[in-house]
Amino acid sequence: MQPVTTNTNIPVHLFQTKQFKTTAVIMQCRAPLSEHTAAGRALLARVLKKGSLRYPSQSHIKEKLDDLYGATFSVDVGKRGNYHVMSFRMEFVNEQYLPAQEDLFAEATAFLAEMVHAPLAENRAFNPKIVEEEKRTLLQKINTIYDEKDRYANMRLVQEMCSAEAYSVHPLGDAHRMEALDEQKLYDVYEQFLAEDAIDVYVVGDVEAYDVEAITGPFPERSSLPPVEDGAERPPRVRYVEESDDIHQGKLQLGYRTTITQDDPQFAAMQVTNGLFGGFPHSKLFQEVREKRSLAYYAASRYESQKGLVMVMTGIEKEQYEQVKAVIGEQLQALQQEPVSEELLAQTKGMLINQIRETTDAPGGLAALHFQGKMAGRVRPIETWIEEIEQVSADDVLACANSIVLDTVFFLHGKEDEDAETTV
C-alpha cells in the first residue's frame, strides 16, 4: 500500500486504511548523526515529552491522554545509519469503536502540536526542574547499557569498529556532553531542530479528511539536509577486542562491512544473503552453531542496510570462543564459495517477503517502511521490493557474500579465578 503524499515544507503521508482500530500520527525528524548534537537531541526529546505550557506536568499530560481513551504519546531518538532521528508518535482509538462522541483525531493532533510548538519554556530557556530530572534519567540510561550484556557488547563492538565514523555515536550521546547541557543550551538545540531537521509526518488509519496543519504549519521553511559524510574505511587487518566481566555466558559479536546499502541495486540480494547467513532458523549460523554443535542458544546476524554493516551475535561458553569464531568464519566462507541451493534460496525469499508483509499489519510498520526508503534516498513500493527479492539469484548471493569483510571481533567473557584476575 502506498501513501498519498502532500509535498509541502513538511511532507505529509496519508495511509488511508480500514485495517486498524486505531489511528497513528507519527512525525519523524532527522538530522545528521554527530557526537556534538546527539546528547542534546536525546535530552530535548525527553523534555518535550514531559511538559508544555498548557500541560505543564506529567500528571496534566497523562490526564489528557487518559481522557483520549488511553492515547499513547511518545518521543524518542534513534540511530538510522548516519542519521539521528527524533520520533514523535501518537496512537489513539478510532472513536467508532468506543462509546464516545468526541473527535479524537482533532483532539490528538492539537495535543501533539502543543507539545512540539508550545513547550514549557520562557525567556529562551526550558523549565530547569524538568531539564534536571531528564538529564538524570538519561545519564542513568547511558550508564545502564552496561547492565544488559548483549546491548553493551554491541555498543562496544560499534565503538571499536567505527571509531572514526559518525556511526559510532550512541543515539543517547555521551555522559560528558549530557552533563554540560542546561535549560538555555537545550533551547538552542530546540531552535536548531525547528529550523533545520528534515521532517516527515505520517497519518495511518481510517481517516477521510484530515488536518495536521496545527503540527506542520508553524515550522519555518527549510532547505534539504546536506549529505552525510560516512567516513567508512576498510581495515587493513581484523581487530580483536576482549573484555571481562562477572558473568556466566560470554557474548561474542562480530562486525563485518559491506559496500551494499539500501540505495544499492543489490540491496534485496544482500537482504537474502544476510537471511541465509544468520537471519532465520534455517540459516547457516543457526543450523551450524546451535542445531548441529549445541554451542549456543542463539546465533544470528543482522544487516544494517543504511550503513552497510553485518553484525553477528551469539552467547557462548568462554572456552568455546576459538571454535565458535572458526565455525562462524566457515559459514561466511561457504556462502562466498559455493552457490546456494535453489531450495534454500526460495525458502529465504519466502521468509523475507513474509516479514515485509507482516510489517504492514501494524500502523507504525507501514510508516516505518516508507520512512526507511525515504532516508536511503529510494522509496520502493512494497510490491516492487518484493519483486526485487523474488528475482535474486544464487549468483547475486555469491556476489553479495563476497562483498562482506570481517572488520572487528568483540568478546565479553567471564572472569578467571580470583588469582588470575590481577593480570587482566
Next chain:
Amino acid sequence: MQKQQYDQLQETVYSEVMPNGLRVYVLPKQGFSKTFATFTTDYGSIDNAFVPIGQKQSVQVPDGIAHFLEHKMFEDEEGDVFDTFGKQGASANAFTSFTRTAYLFSSTDDTAVNLHTLLDFVQHPYFTEESVEKEKGIIGQEISMYDDDADWRLFFQLLGNLYHRHPARIDIAGTAESISRITKDDLYTCYHTFYHPANMILYVAGAVEPQEIFELVRSNQAQKEFTPMDHVERIEVDEPATALHSKAVEKMSIRLPKVLLGYKLSLHSETDNLLYQEARLELLLETLFGEGSEAYETLYSEGLIDDSFSSEAMIERSFSLAAFGGNTPKPEETEARILDIIEHAQTDGMDERRFERMRKKLLGQLVKQLNSTEFLATEGTRYAFHGASVMDAVEIMQQVTFNDISSLLESEFRIDNRTTSIIDQKAEADA
C-alpha cells in the same frame, strides 16, 4: 460451528469443539495480510507432578521439562519443522509459560498448508536419546543467558521469596542440574498426558475464512486416534497464604540496582471470574502506581525511580500475584516509600477521579490490542482455557467499581503475604 458477534468492537469469533475434544477458535480480520495461528496446551512449568494418562500412580518430573519438551517438538524423523514452515513461507515459534505451552506460526500465504503442518508436528512426538542429549547443550546456554539477565533474576528471586512449595518458584527452563536428568521416556510421559486434544486449543486469527479452517481441522483430526481422556489429574501442593521470605538481595555485575515488591494473592483463575479479577487488579495497580499517579511522579522527581518502573498483575491456574518496581539508585529507600504509599492509600483511600481515568485508559489499550493478531490468538487462548472471551474484557472493564478496587487493596495487600526482591551491584563492579 458457533458464532459469537461483538457489535461494538465489530468482531466475530467462531468456535467449534472437535469430537476428540480439541477446541478451535477462528477470528477473521479483514484487510490483514497475515494469519497468526497458535496451538496451545494447558501445560506449563508448574505442572511437574501429575498422574500420567492411563496410570494410577502420580509422578514427579524434573524441573524445566515442559520447556524442554517444547524445544524437542520441533524435531521429527525428517529433521527440523522450522524448515518445513520456512519452505512454506511461514515463520514458526513457540513459548512456554507457567501454565501454557504454545506453538505458533504466522504466514501471509498458504495458511491451509501451514495449519496442517502445525497440527501434524505438535501431534507427532519423536524423541531419541541422542537428540535429547544434544538439546541439553542448547538449553544449558539458554539458562546461562537468563542467569546474567538482571531483570529475569529479579523476578524469579521474587517468586522464590513468595512461594514455599508452589512450583511457580522454579525457573521455567529449570536448572543445568534438573535438565541433565531429563530422559526421552519422561518426555513421552508428559507429552501423552498433556498434549491430548482435550487439553488443547487451536486459535487462528487473521486473513481467513472460518468455514475453510473448520473443514480443514475436522478432516485433519479425523485421521488421528487418541485414547479418550477426561481431565488431567495434577497434584496440588499445599501452599500457605503467607510469603516464605520478606526480602532477598542478590548481587550482580550491574551499575544500577533494581527493586521489585510483590504480594501473593488469593485469586485463582480456575475458580474466580478471570476477566473481572484481572480488570480489578490492573485498575488498582494503575490507579496506585501508573504514570501520572502521585506516587509515580513524586518518586520520579526525587530520582528514586525512572521510566523502567512498572507494575504487573498475574492471575494463573493455582497462583496469583501483583508486583511493582524497577531500576533505582536506592533500593531500600524506594521500598520504604512504596510501602508508605500503600499504607497511606489503605488508610486514606484512593483518588476516585484517577480511577475513572485509568478505566478509560485501559479501555483504549484493550481496543488497541485488537489490532494485533498475535494478541488475539495468544490472549484469546488464555481466556478460552477459562471459558472466557477476550472480547468480553471491554465490557467487564466498564463494570468494575471504585469499591471493587478499594476492597482488593484492603484484603490482599498485607504484611504477611508481601516480599521484596533486590538486585544490587557487586561492590567491585568497575564503573
